[in-house]
Amino acid sequence: MSLLSRRVIIGVLMTGIIASISTLIPLFFYLDKTEDRQDLAYASAQALAVEQQLTHYEQIAQQFASRSQIRQRLALYLDQQLALAQVQQETAARLAHAVEFIPTLVGVIRIAANGTEIARVAGESGTTSLLKQVNLSQLNLHRTDYINLSGHIYISVVAPIISLNNEIIGHDVLLFDQTEIIDILEYLNKFDATTEFSLLHLTRKVELHFSLSPIATAAATEFNANVRELIHSEAVSVAHALVGQQPQLHSGVFHNLQHRHFYIPLSESNWGLWVTQPETSLREELLVELLWVSGIIFLIVAIGAYLLKLYMRPIIQQQQQQQQQLQALNRQLQLAGMVFEKTHEAIVITDVDLRIKRANQAFLNLLNLSSTEIKQHSLSDFIDSNKGSLRLTETVRKHLQQQDGWQGEIWYRTAKGEPIAALQTISAVRNQERTVTQLIHIFNDVTADQLAVENIKQQALTDPLTGLPNRAAINHQITVLLHNAPTHLAVLFLDLDKFKPINDTYGHDVGDQLLRCIGPRIKAQLRHHDVVARIGGDEFVIVLNALTEPKDAEAIAQKLVLALQQPFVLEQHTVTVGASVGIALYPEHGQDYETLLNKADNAMYRAKESGRNRYCVAE
Numbered sequence: 297m298s299l300l301s302r303r304v305i306i307g308v309l310m311t312g313i314i315a316s317i318s319t320l321i322p323l324f325f326y327l328d329k330t331e332d333r334q335d336l337a338y339a340s341a342q343a344l345a346v347e348q349q350l351t352h353y354e355q356i357a358q359q360f361a362s363r364s365q366i367r368q369r370l371a372l373y374l375d376q377q378l379a380l381a382q383v384q385q386e387t388a389a390r391l392a393h394a395v396e397f398i399p400t401l402v403g404v405i406r407i408a409a410n411g412t413e414i415a416r417v418a419g420e421s422g423t424t425s426l427l428k429q430v431n432l433s434q435l436n437l438h439r440t441d442y443i444n445l446s447g448h449i450y451i452s453v454v455a456p457i458i459s460l461n462n463e464i465i466g467h468d469v470l471l472f473d474q475t476e477i478i479d480i481l482e483y484l485n486k487f488d489a490t491t492e493f494s495l496l497h498l499t500r501k502v503e504l505h506f507s508l509s510p511i512a513t514a515a516a517t518e519f520n521a522n523v524r525e526l527i528h529s530e531a532v533s534v535a536h537a538l539v540g541q542q543p544q545l546h547s548g549v550f551h552n553l554q555h556r557h558f559y560i561p562l563s564e565s566n567w568g569l570w571v572t573q574p575e576t577s578l579r580e581e582l583l584v585e586l587l588w589v590s591g592i593i594f595l596i597v598a599i600g601a602y603l604l605k606l607y608m609r610p611i612i613q614q615q616q617q618q619q620q621q622l623q624a625l626n627r628q629l630q631l632a633g634m635v636f637e638k639t640h641e642a643i644v645i646t647d648v649d650l651r652i653k654r655a656n657q658a659f660l661n662l663l664n665l666s667s668t669e670i671k672q673h674s675l676s677d678f679i680d681s682n683k684g685s686l687r688l689t690e691t692v693r694k695h696l697q698q699q700d701g702w703q704g705e706i707w708y709r710t711a712k713g714e715p716i717a718a719l720q721t722i723s724a725v726r727n728q729e730r731t732v733t734q735l736i737h738i739f740n741d742v743t744a745d746q747l748a749v750e751n752i753k754q755q756a757l758t759d760p761l762t763g764l765p766n767r768a769a770i771n772h773q774i775t776v777l778l779h780n781a782p783t784h785l786a787v788l789f790l791d792l793d794k795f796k797p798i799n800d801t802y803g804h805d806v807g808d809q810l811l812r813c814i815g816p817r818i819k820a821q822l823r824h825h826d827v828v829a830r831i832g833g834d835e836f837v838i839v840l841n842a843l844t845e846p847k848d849a850e851a852i853a854q855k856l857v858l859a860l861q862q863p864f865v866l867e868q869h870t871v872t873v874g875a876s877v878g879i880a881l882y883p884e885h886g887q888d889y890e891t892l893l894n895k896a897d898n899a900m901y902r903a904k905e906s907g908r909n910r911y912c913v914a915e
Contacts, residue, residue: 334618334619334622335556335558335573336558337622337625338622338625339558339560339569339571340560341625341626342480342481342493342560342569342571343560343562343568343569345480346477346480346481346495346562346569347562347563349476349477349480350440350451350453350562353440353451353453353470353472354440354453354455355721355723355738356398356401356453356470357453357454357455357468357470358455358701358703358721359703359719359721359738359740360391360394360404360455360468360470361455361456361457361458361467361468361703362457362458362703362704362719362721363390363394363719364705364719364742365390366383366386366387366390366391366406367457367458367459367465368460369382369383369386369387370383370387370406370408370414370457370465370466371459371460371465373408373414374408374409374410374465374466380412383414384414384415387406387414387415388415388416388417391404391406391415391417392417395417395418395419395420396420397640398419398420399420399421400419400420400421400472400473400475400476401419401420401421401422401470401471401472402418402419402421402422402426402427402450402471402472402473403416403417403418403419403422403426403427403430403470403471404416404417404419404468404469404470404471405417405427405430405432405435405468405469405471406457406466406467406468406469407432407435407437407466407467407468407469408465408466409464409465409466411432413432414466416428416430419471421472421473421475422471422473426445426446427471429445429446430443430445430471435452435454435469436452436454437454437467437469438454439454439566440452440453440454440567441454442504443471449474449504450471450472450473450474451471451472451473451474451477452469452470452471453469453470453471453472454467454468454469454470455467455468455470458703481493491571491572491573492505492571492572492573493505493569493570493571494569494570494571494572495567495568495569495570496559496567496568496569496570497566497567503570556572556573557570557571557572557573558570558571558573559571639656639658640658641658641738641739641740642655642656642658642659642661642662642718642738642739642740642741643655643656643658643659643736643737643738643739644656644659644675644736644737644739645734645735645736645737646674646675646734646735646737647733647734647735648693648732648733648734648735649674650674650675650676650689650735651674651675652670652671652673652674652675653734655670659739662710662716662718662739662741663678663708663710663711663716664710664711664712664714665710665711669711675737676689678708678709678710678711679706679707679708679709680707680708680709680715682707689706692704692706692722696722696724696732696735697732699724700723700724700726701721701722701723701724702721702722703719703720703721703722704719704720705717705718705719705720705742706718706720716741717741717742718739718740718741718742719739719740719741719742720737720738720739720740721737721738722735722736722737722738723735723736723738759829759830761808761811761812761830762811762812762814762815762830763812763815764815764828764829764830764836765827765828765829765830766829766830766831767829767831767832767837769829770827770829770831770837770839771889773827773839774787774839774889774892774893775889777839777841778882778887778888778889782841782842782882783842783843784842784843784844784845784846784881784882785839785840785841785842785843785881785882786839786840786843786846786849786879786880786881786882787837787838787839787840787879787880787882787889787892787893787895787896788837788838788839788840788849788852788853788856788877788878788879788880788896788911789835789836789837789877789878789880789893789896789897789899789900790818790835790836790837790838790856790875790876790877790878790900791834791835791836791875791876791900791904792814792834792860792873792874792875793873793874793875793876793904793908793909794872794873794874794908795807795810795834795873798810798871798873802869802871806866806869806871809866809867810864810866810871810873811830811834813864813866814830814834814836814860815828815830815836817859817860817862818836818838818856818859818860820859821852821855821856821859822838822840822852823840825841825842826838826839826840826841826852827839827841837893837896838852838856840852846881846884849879849881850879850911850913853877853879853911854911856875856877856911857874857875857876857877857909857910857911860873860874860875861873861874861875861909874908874909875909876900876901876903876904876908876909876910876911877900877903877910877911877912878895878896878897878898878899878900878901878902878903878911878912878913878914879896879899879911879912879913879914880892880893880895880896880899880914881913881914885914895914896914898914899911899912899913899914899915900912
């Protein structure tokens with residue numbers, strides 16, 4: 297072989313080797329980095345799913361803590377207006393009803409602000425005997441944490457109970473078993489069976505370890521539900537080097553073997569997901585491929601180029617498949633965010649102006665709407681302005697500009713006009729500039745409870761015989777009117793004349809019929825904004841608001857005297873009574889309710905002493 301030929305062959309071989317090395321070395325590092333990025337994305341997806349589950353637990357706890365009736369009972373107990381035994385009984389009954397709808401709830405413990413245990417109710421995943429093992433001193437009342445009972449780890453979630461005065465009056469501690477966390481890690485696991493998962497708390501140096509064990513009877517794998525607690529573990533020591541706000545990758549020796557470690561911090565939490573995976577053999581395989589292909593190319597460039605193409609194509613295809621799998625996983629995570637479609641709680645997503653962006657079926661059922669109708673409305677269209685909820689929503693909007701969440705009760709009306717009271721949790725979604733872009737609303741229908749409360753209030757402020765406002769109601773109304781500083785206001789004290797003889801002659805049933813007829817006849821002589829109340833026996837109080845002239849009260853009083861002199865036709869009898877009326881004017885005769893009522897009462901007695909069936913003005 298001539299020198300030129302040798303030089304040509306050597307030149308071709310060197311060119312092939314240099315070209316191969318120039319191609320394979322960058323590809324080697326690219327594939328290595330791509331694998332790291334993909335594995336870090338897998339671990340981040342698992343951490344996001346775990347964080348969403350913990351957030352869901354916190355939302356459940358907030359809904360427990362915001363239940364209005366037992367929250368009010370707790371406030372009465374702390375104000376020493378309600379006995380401990382009574383608030384414990386009522387709270388336990390309410391919480392027992394609530395825990396029935398949460399399958400993974402082990403139990404709930406309510407603790408008053410003074411440290412007194414109010415209730416301890418076991419859920420479907422727990423037992424009373426298990427819950428009794430919980431010592432109050434074990435509980436952390438300031439954050440999401442865990443508790444070890446009989447060698448088993450449970451997740452504890454705490455929500456403060458806020459009074460109407462915006463004071464913390466107690467805490468609800470909810471215990472959940474770890475099955476849902478385990479299911480999430482198992483479902484989203486894209487690593488092999490040798491991968492280990494833990495939740496780390498770096499400041500406390502605590503590791504909650506989840507091990508992956510193969511099943512002998514199946515090709516799949518599952519997580520071991522026996523979660524163990526390790527203090528000052530090696531994982532905590534390694535993770536300290538990875539502290540930060542972004543997911544981190546670290547390679548090093550772990551348990552005397554070369555491993556890759558992924559640490560993904562959970563936002564707004566001191567916990568993070570720790571994933572430990574044995575060092576992959578991809579690097580070694582690629583390096584062998586590189587040396588082998590380079591050796592072949594050294595013998596013949598053509599065969600080397602062919603082998604390069606033949607052996608690199610499957611690797612590239614594998615990387616493409618992995619990228620497609622990662623995209624599919626991201627789509628699954630987006631679909632997982634829509635899990636609210638299957639929940640029984642009504643959920644709707646709006647912008648800051650309450651325009652509805654998305655609503656689940658439970659919300660549509662709650663307001664009697666179809667999926668096409670909801671696109672034509674905003675949430676404010678259904679707010680009941682008669683209940684004051686429209687003004688309340690403005691307060692809520694201002695609150696959400698500063699805070700990320702709000703809980704409370706808002707009244708709505710369905711598409712058919714039916715009132716609905718909702719125990720509502722609103723969460724703000726912010727962009728990178730911390731500006732609120734969307735609102736997530738979760739509703740619980742508490743209409744029956746609210747209507748019962750309003751019925752009780754109505755009964756407390758209504759005279760049961762006549763249906764008129766009673767003494768407490770008229771007292772409140774006069775106080776409100778005086779607070780608004782009216783120009784002229786009159787209080788009339790009216791007492792029936794000759795009512796006792798009717799009771800004595802015809803009996804109390806006839807007397808009651810007569811009293812029921814008095815109210816309508818009095819109202820017929822009044823203006824639409826005047827108020828009449830029965831304060832007891834045959835005594836009535838009339839409030840004349842917004843008088844043009846004080847003398848207008850005397851004209852109305854004269855009309856009342858004349859009207860009540862007319863006979864009353866009852867079922868079997870025709871009876872005649874009269875009325876004596878006393879008038880007290882604001883501000884001439886008094887500045888408060890008691891003074892005006894006393895002056896009007898005294899004037900009424902002067903009218904009776906002057907011959908009855910007349911009125912007198914207070915002196």
